[in-house]
Amino acid sequence: MNKSEKFKEDILYQFINPEKIEKAPEGFTENVMTGIEIESLSSVVTKPDRSIINIPIISGLIIAALILSAVLLSTTDKKSMVFSFMDQLKNVHIALPDVNFDKLIGFALPEWMIYLLIGLFMLYLFDLALDTLFHRERK
C-alpha cells in the first residue's frame, strides 16, 4: 500500500506528517557517549569483591559447626564418639614452657598475665589470617 492509498483510507494521515519527526537535541550523541564512558568506569570501580562472598559461607560453616557440636555434646550417651574423643583430650597434657618471667624482667607479673599474652597472640594470628583471606584481592 503506497502513501496516497494509506492517506485515503486512514483519517489520521490527514493530521500526521511522518516526514516531520522530532529531532534529537543538540549534543545528544556526546551526552550518550559520556554516559557510556561513565558507565564503563563505574563498572570497573564497582567490580564485586569476590572475598566478600566468602563471608556468609565461612560464618555459615562456623555456625553449623557450633550447632553440630552443641547437639553432639548435649547427648547423654556417654559412650558416644565425641565423649571418647573428649576423654582422650583430657589425657593430653599441654604444658607451657617453664620460664621464670620474674627473673627475666626483674619484677613479678600476675599469674594470669601469661595466659592473657598468649590469648592476645592467638587473636593476632586469627586477625592476620582473616585479613589475608578477605583483603587478598584488594592488595
Added chain:
Amino acid sequence: MDYRGDIYYIEEVLAGKQSAFTYLVDRHKDHVFNLAVKICGNREEAEEISQDAFIKAFRSLAQFKMKSSFATWLYRIVYNTAVSHVRGRKKGPLLLEDFPAAISDCIGTNSTEDEAEEEYRKALVNFALQKISEEERGIIGLYYYEELSTEEIAMIVGISRSNVKVKLFRARQKMVEIIENVEKENLIYHE
C-alpha cells in the same frame, strides 16, 4: 560521512572500539527520540529516555543476535524504557479543556498560515496521543511516524501481529474521536 551498515559498527564496538558506537547513535538518534517523545509526551523526559535506551543498548550489544535489524532491536529497548518510565510517573489525565481553543494559541508570532496550520495539527495529534495509553502511543508512533509494518511492530512490542492490528485499530478510533471532539469544541468556541 561514513555510510557503512550498522553491523560493521556493532562488530567494531564488540571488538572493543567503544567510539564506533557514536555512528550508531548518530544514525538512529532522531527516530529513537521521536518515538520516546510520542510515548512520554515531552522533550525533556524523551531525551532522558533516549539516552537511557542507548546506554542499555550499548550494555547489551553482545546479546543482539542479528535476527532482526539493529533499528528494530533498538526500538524495542526504547519502547520498553519509555513505557515503564511513563507507568512509573503519576500524572493526571488531560481534559478536553486543556487543548488550546484557537490555532493562534499553538503557534509562534512569526509563523506563516501554512506553518500555523501545521503547528495546530501537530498540537492536536499530540493532545490526542496523550489521551490514549502509553502502549497505544508507542504503536501509533511506530506505525505512523516510523512507518513500520505491523509485523515489525509485533516484534518490537512483543505481541502477535493480529494483536497489533487490533490495538492499532482501537488507538486510531480513540484518536480520531478525540480530534473530532476538539474540533467540534473549537467550532463552538469560534461561533
